[in-house]
């Protein structure tokens with residue numbers, strides 16, 4: 001079938017951003033539209049290495065541009081990463097769009113006529129506007145988080161935060177009478193552990209506000225029924241989620257690391273709703289003390305657990321620890337470096353999900369009806385935790401003592417509490433049905449996606 005349009009999708013180069021935009025790219029390609037995904041060279045190499053093609057018929061094209069950095073160490077410094085990509089990538093993007101135009105020799109169907117960019121890589125929207133190309137922002141986190149960021153000016157003017165984003169009072173923050181109020185700790189740029197990092201995060205958020213002006217529509221990985229009031233205060237917001245992997249996405253679904261393929265078999269060996277799945281996304285770091293408390297808590301529960309420990313998750317001497325720990329838990333615990341998370345969460349033997357509350361993990365948990373235990377690390381994760389525990393009531397927080405330090409005792413008691421709560425189970429079931437309905441025939445997110453496809457084709 002001849003492709004009618006050519007869409008360029010540009011994610012921000014982090015796992016939690018690449019995955020959802022890649023899933024959206026597949027949804028668009030399913031409608032007969034040509035899609036090219038632009039990654040940094042470093043992310044591109046990881047995606048290609050970690051995701052083998054099933055049959056060579058991947059429906060999406062990939063291109064890669066340099067990010068202007070030399071080492072992976074530099075890439076871990078977000079301030080550097082954000083500064084570098086927004087300095088060097090706009091030039092590569094413009095060059096690429098012009099090259100495609102020349103190569104297509106006037107064939108309008110081949111030329112790039114739509115750009116979808118993560119608002120965290122919003123410089124791409126600026127390039128698209130300059131080149132007269134239609135465009136939309138993509139937001140990989142919650143609509144409530146986007147609402148907060150887009151109201152930064154109002155919060156400063158209202159004396160709620162200062163010019164560095166620091167909350168001036170401990171009071172609940174209200175953006176609208178219909179929207180659940182935000183706690184001052186839930187401001188997504190708050191990082192009391194390190195005020196320099198907080199400044200970087202706040203500047204980053206302010207850049208998002210600026211870049212949002214280059215688009216009038218924002219595709220969000222959420223669904224209307226989940227965040228109706230937040231959707232109501234952002235004109236142009238288009239929830240199209242939850243963006244979930246399905247069988248067609250077995251090609252290049254976007255993991256940056258190799259998924260451990262032994263999980264399914266291991267899960268098959270356990271009774272329904274018996275396994276505690278523990279994974280904290282791609283960026284969470286645990287201090288050695290917190291890592292050990294978590295490990296001991298899991299061990300003491302004496303129930304089966306599947307725990308993702310990324311090699312860079314802690315400075316604790318993991319190998320030495322693992323030797324004895326794995327020996328002790330060998331009958332019920334499995335530790336891996338990276339999971340096929342969506343498959344794990346969909347497995348009937350999973351009973352609960354101990355998560356950092358990254359938005360993708362939160363949505364994947366909700367969509368599979370799995371109760372959540374929340375240990376947020378930074379950014380939007382505290383806000384997501386508040387929604388999970390206080391608004392939707394589908395999980396419990398593992399909040400630590402007055403200094404935020406978690407103990408093995410708390411890990412154990414909270415897991416047992418979440419497993420024993422009928423209220424949480426009932427809410428999870430309801431949430432799963434709502435999430436699935438939104439992306440089914442006639443559902444709100446599917447309708448939004450279809451009207452967006454019409455916009456591309458127009």
Ligand SMILES: O=c1ccn([C@@H]2O[C@H](COP(=O)(O)OP(=O)(O)O[C@H]3O[C@H](CO)[C@@H](O)[C@H](O)[C@H]3O)[C@@H](O)[C@H]2O)c(=O)[nH]1
Nearest residue numbers: 015016140141281282283308338339341358359360361379
């Ligand atoms: O072993 C694992 C662990 C995670 N994942 C996947 O990796 C993604 C992780 O995304 P997310 O849960 O959102 O966490 P982060 O990687 O931490 O994502 C960043 O981006 C998100 C979207 O903006 C934010 O909500 C987070 O706070 C931010 O840290 C999810 O799709 C998971 O399914 C795996 O496939 N295997």
